[in-house]
Amino acid sequence: MKATLVSNLTQAWQTLHQQGLLPDPNPDRIEVVSTKDPRHGDYACNLALVLAREANLNARDLAEQIIQNLPENSDLLSTEVAGPGFINFQLRPEAKAEIVDQVLSQATNYGTRPPGSEQRILIEYVSANPTGPLHVGHGRGAALGSCLARILEAAGHTVECEYFINDAGRQMDILAISVWLRYLELCGEPVVFPEAGYQGDYILDIAADCHRTRGDVWRASFENIRAGAPDDGPDEDGHNMYLDFLILRARDFLDETVWTELASVAVDTLLERIRRDLDHFGASFDYWQSERKLLDDRKVEQTIAQLREAGHLYELEGALWFRSSEFGDEKDRVVQRSNGQWTYFATDIAYHADKMARGYGTAINIWGADHHGYAGRVRAALQALGIDPERLEILLVQFASLYRGKQKISMSTRSGEFVTLQSLQHEVGQDAARFFYVMRKSDQHLDFDLQLATEQSVDNPVYYVQYAHARICSILERAKDEDINIPEDPCDLSPLTDEGERALQKQLSRYPDAVLRSAREREPHHLTVYLRKLAQEFHAYYNAVAVLVDELPVCQARLRLIMAVRQTLGNGLNLLNIDAPESM
């Protein structure tokens, strides 16, 4: 309907253009919106207001001229100028009711565009370091990424999802030493466990596994390892010095293959758990890219060599720097440390270059807000490599602060203090957790109150939407029991005259816009807002009007209407990967 109106308006514009009143028509400038206030008709257009200035005409007069040159449209009841110069369109009731048949005939495809009609997109999300289980802080990215993937697919994109595994660098050494020291404890060694090591119980589990399967083969004397070590403390620097000392000595004592095995056993165990948690959470991935592999395949060397050949690198104080400030970054960045090791940034350049070379129109990264300072340098690197940095979109997700009532829970992987994603799911359920995460704009800070989410889960908005769906299913079930003929094909919808029925039809017609907007803005929360509104209108209608009435034509028209509502609720919930239950 909207498209028809835009085309009508374009025609009128063309006519006025030929009369010399207006510039060349441009359909992109024509905005037709579904109105909020029924007094403004069903659709409104601000074209006259937008063009009045350059046409040097009074906006109301111009609106009048546009209306006079609009082609016939049998769906319209009236077209009039309103307010400062809006053109308001009022639809005939039959035209409004068409939406019901449209929803039902398109069924699961309602609100979607043909698959593959838009760009290919890669979404990289979560990518949590494999040094501990996922916690509720990761949940937001997981929910956003997986919902966005579905929404973009519905909007016609071809979407693939990826998890980048940071299985290299110092954190792997910390992981290995943490596991090994716990292992030594199990062997009976008097270990002084470093403050800066990973403290979580999951390390104990991994160590216990190693001890069970390998016995004491990796045992060494902790006294010898520790000999000459500084004290563990008193501040972060001190903690790190003690930790680094232990790592260094451990690598002397242990065979390199043992050290590698320690790390890889830990990473494998943790990754397996991460995969399982994500899978249960409804987040799936097509690719798991390993940083380690990127290094082993010499991708980092190759990419940095490319930068060097292009003249974007220089040496300073023994380190290799990338001149990122020439590409809009705040300052230049080190890519290779004076000790010869690549920085994380270097591997990330290689990773992103590789990603962009894989043929996606757009790559979307979902990052925690604490990484925002990082976006500039990655874009700078892409640009230096001749890749359009606009093709990389970085979505920053603000933190979710976790509360238990008024008590804020601070979390850190190091200290092992965190609430796992798994326990969150266990406490509040997958559906509620996902909905809760995406119902807020992602650049908005989120307060996640566990107490509220658990104790008052009944008030959680997800149940409100699901309940509307279940109620409709229940009515249809009842209709079946009472042998009422449920119309599978279009029937006369003229009995739909109630205010609530008109509101529902209008809301149904807005669904495709809600999906497209969520896709375009990369914001699933528009969809949650839409679904709450549709559910609200249904609940109000349910309380005001009985569907199963004696008069068959009325009953059937209403059944068709609520079936369309059920379909739309189901489609929307499906995009959020949330269950649409038939009963509750």
Place this chain on the structure above:
RNA sequence: GCGCCCGUAGCUCAGUGGAUUAGAGCAUCGGUCUUCUAAACCGAGGGUCGCAGGUUCGAGUCCUGCCGGGCGCGCCA
């Protein structure tokens, strides 16, 4: 200090430059189950949209400055 994000009802938040009256939920108060699921509905109260300018026919929305909060500013990842 510099950079990014945010500031809307008591609380948590929607709000696509658009329409005399800025909307939800929670909380508070008052109603609605003999009738398709009360996990629901109806109603009431509650606002200088942080402050001050500017752009515009029109600003919660865009621009500038200020105030307040969060995050970041490493040869860590």
